[in-house]
Amino acid sequence: MIVKGTKAHAEAVRRSAGPFLEGKLKFTLNMEKTHITHVDDGFVFLGHRINRKRGSSGRMAVVTTIPAKIVEGPLW
Known part of the structure; x- marks a missing residue:
């Protein structure tokens, strides 16, 4: 995903995206491959x-x- 904001804002979005992706879409966010x-x-x-x-x-x-x-x- 693309975030317009600070690195801290992007990290917060990444943290909150995990539960949504896993719960609603049944995807797993690989934190080793997900870079900011x-x-x-x-x-x-x-x-x-x-x-x-x-x-x-x-x-x-x-x-x-x-x-x-x-x-x-x-x-x-």
Whole structure:
């Protein structure tokens, strides 16, 4: 999930999401794999690299890319 706020706010959201995911959706949140990072540092989600960069106009924008090794690899 993406949180607009401080790291403490993101940690609180992660803690409260666990019981909801387990109770309502029957998912288990793996705390070893669930990292909190800043969008400027980027992260990979479902094979897409997501980060924020400054565009040619000077405004910040979220950019999504797919690594070439995934695009060139087998589909199945």
